Amino acid sequence: MDKGKKDHVISTLGIVLVSFGLPVLYLVTGIMALLEARRIQAKLQVEKFFAGPSGYMSIIGVVLLLLFIPEIIEGMKKYKKNLQKYAEKQAISKASEETEAEKERRINTNRMWIVFLMLTGYIVIMKPLGFFTSSIAFLITSMFYLGNKWLTVLITVSVVAVFLYFCPNFGITLPKGFLGI
Amino acid sequence: MNWLLEGFANLMNINSLLICLGAAFVGTMVGVLPGLGPGASVALLFPFTMFMTPANALIAVGGIYYGAMFGGSITSILLNVPGEVASICTAIDGHPLAVQGRGAQAIAICILSSFFGGMLSLASLAFMGVAISKLAFMFGPFEYFALMMFSICCAAGLGKGSLIKGFSSAALGILLAMVGVDTETAIFRFTYGQSALFSGIQVIAMVVGIFGISEVMLGIQENAKSISTGIKYKTKWPSKREFTLSIPAAIKGALIGSFGGMLPGITPSSCTFLTYSIIKRTGKEKEKFGKGAIEGCAAVEAANNAAAVSGFIPLLTLGVPTTSLMAMIMSIMMIKGVIPGPTMFSTNISITGVVIAGFALGNVICLILNLPLAGMWAKVAELPYKWLAPVIVFLCVLGTIVINNSYVDLWVMVIFALIGVIAKKTGFCTPALIMGLILGSKLELYFRQCVVIGWDQLLVKPIALVIIALMVVIVIVFQRSMKKTKED
Numbered sequence: 289m290d291k292g293k294k295d296h297v298i299s300t301l302g303i304v305l306v307s308f309g310l311p312v313l314y315l316v317t318g319i320m321a322l323l324e325a326r327r328i329q330a331k332l333q334v335e336k337f338f339a340g341p342s343g344y345m346s347i348i349g350v351v352l353l354l355l356f357i358p359e360i361i362e363g364m365k366k367y368k369k370n371l372q373k374y375a376e377k378q379a380i381s382k383a384s385e386e387t388e389a390e391k392e393r394r395i396n397t398n399r400m401w402i403v404f405l406m407l408t409g410y411i412v413i414m415k416p417l418g419f420f421t422s423s424i425a426f427l428i429t430s431m432f433y434l435g436n437k438w439l440t441v442l443i444t445v446s447v448v449a450v451f452l453y454f455c456p457n458f459g460i461t462l463p464k465g466f467l468g469i
Numbered sequence: 470m471n472w473l474l475e476g477f478a479n480l481m482n483i484n485s486l487l488i489c490l491g492a493a494f495v496g497t498m499v500g501v502l503p504g505l506g507p508g509a510s511v512a513l514l515f516p517f518t519m520f521m522t523p524a525n526a527l528i529a530v531g532g533i534y535y536g537a538m539f540g541g542s543i544t545s546i547l548l549n550v551p552g553e554v555a556s557i558c559t560a561i562d563g564h565p566l567a568v569q570g571r572g573a574q575a576i577a578i579c580i581l582s583s584f585f586g587g588m589l590s591l592a593s594l595a596f597m598g599v600a601i602s603k604l605a606f607m608f609g610p611f612e613y614f615a616l617m618m619f620s621i622c623c624a625a626g627l628g629k630g631s632l633i634k635g636f637s638s639a640a641l642g643i644l645l646a647m648v649g650v651d652t653e654t655a656i657f658r659f660t661y662g663q664s665a666l667f668s669g670i671q672v673i674a675m676v677v678g679i680f681g682i683s684e685v686m687l688g689i690q691e692n693a694k695s696i697s698t699g700i701k702y703k704t705k706w707p708s709k710r711e712f713t714l715s716i717p718a719a720i721k722g723a724l725i726g727s728f729g730g731m732l733p734g735i736t737p738s739s740c741t742f743l744t745y746s747i748i749k750r751t752g753k754e755k756e757k758f759g760k761g762a763i764e765g766c767a768a769v770e771a772a773n774n775a776a777a778v779s780g781f782i783p784l785l786t787l788g789v790p791t792t793s794l795m796a797m798i799m800s801i802m803m804i805k806g807v808i809p810g811p812t813m814f815s816t817n818i819s820i821t822g823v824v825i826a827g828f829a830l831g832n833v834i835c836l837i838l839n840l841p842l843a844g845m846w847a848k849v850a851e852l853p854y855k856w857l858a859p860v861i862v863f864l865c866v867l868g869t870i871v872i873n874n875s876y877v878d879l880w881v882m883v884i885f886a887l888i889g890v891i892a893k894k895t896g897f898c899t900p901a902l903i904m905g906l907i908l909g910s911k912l913e914l915y916f917r918q919c920v921v922i923g924w925d926q927l928l929v930k931p932i933a934l935v936i937i938a939l940m941v942v943i944v945i946v947f948q949r950s951m952k953k954t955k956e957d
Contacts, residue, residue, distance in 0.1 A: 313641070328656055340654070343917075343920070345647055348647075349644075359633060397690050399689055407883065411876070434858060436855055444856070461871075463874055
């Protein structure tokens, strides 16, 4: 897929998510609440439905489903508006180059998501490697990625390593990995 | 008032004093950092309170909270960078004063006004607390149910754009509060056989994700930078005229903040905006507003700190949090086994005494820390965000893992951080979500009790009816103001 088409798909997906993400979330959670309430009621057979563990739950489920209606209407309006805005932006960007501010914004947004991915990776590797090793790895990669100088990274990582080494002395236990640290 | 004196006596131990000092210091430090407000600072340090006694934990959180409030004003004046929303009004008049070479005087006035506002609110907490808690003993399930619904409605109004979004977020929060074991019937709800969900969703992990990590991520996206204006700082006392102008303004601000902070949904930042608009109309040097009016700084800072402290009045007396930050503090209390409510001024009065004494001491410490060290705090604000961001994320992860050593908590943190980031783009109301999650289980308990007693009994509960009427009024007011904002 060429870059222009890829950007178009990503932007359209973003618009769909921003416009319909929340209503869909309310719809799904509302249905989940009603199904769970039904399961619990079938299991417990509570005499006073609303005094039991499922009554209040079903009310919240119904509320979420009711709130879904105005949200989806608003979402549709938002979708049309955002698509129009996107089309206008596309027309302008075809005529002229991306402005400096737009470029910076795009770079920073990408930077945010990459740091977010690093955070996710940090948690994934924590189980096998332990808190100490994964934290040091996260700090080194994210600090270098955000443009810190090597001396700053070295000092920060050293301070954190000393702090983590003495953590058990303060009664703080942290997960250890296969290396035993 | 013996309980208060005992509180001061109990506070005089090395542990509590160090916590007071440390919390005020850390709170101020986090408060001056760009992109981190009081919510983020409390969230960041929230998990570390788990190792403290209930009173010390509350003192620490209180210290962090108003330390952040104090800190915000310094950067607003010297760097024109409000550390948090409540300091925006301080920057309007404070920074022009700094540019004119009167930054030191403005900071001194701000810190003294903050101190005055905080102390006035603490006095009202100590004196009114007992009376309000006596009233609260008349409360039953209907009154509490109405009061909690009122709180949730107010939190829903904090969202941007639409009240429906606020209510939906609150409903989602209430639903999340149901995950885990139902305490009355011991049945598992929304666990789907996953043992990790049996104990429910960890509030701390959620709060750290929404207020800590997501703020850092948004800071990276906005490319938050420290801004050095090159203004040099040297401690100088304000002139007699500046004092004369500031005293009545600070009194007005403190009174507005003390009263406003008690009301559900009214955050310290809204109190500062209200105070600023009033003082702009009633001030003695009206022409100077926006160009460097010392009255503006004094009034706004007094209101800010007064509102921050008076938010504890409904929390400690009625057990009702007025803002999402108070809801976070409420959850700390509940985790510590202290149930906020009227018992705080009866069976638990010894804890309340220590807490109020701790807050008073914390205010004094903030005064001592800020007045001579303002220049140093301004330097802290110049720390580069590219260094701060990874360190804060690391501290958030550390804070979350130390509670239960659970990876599930970390994933909860990540998911809610993502929700926090998306919330900014979609208008999802995070304060209402937090309020729903924290009040959800209590709301359900009172709802079920009301069902058992019979809803017809509501008609003979005048207090509950008044609260419901107020709730309807506030919903209408919110709806109208949101509609007006949209039209504008």
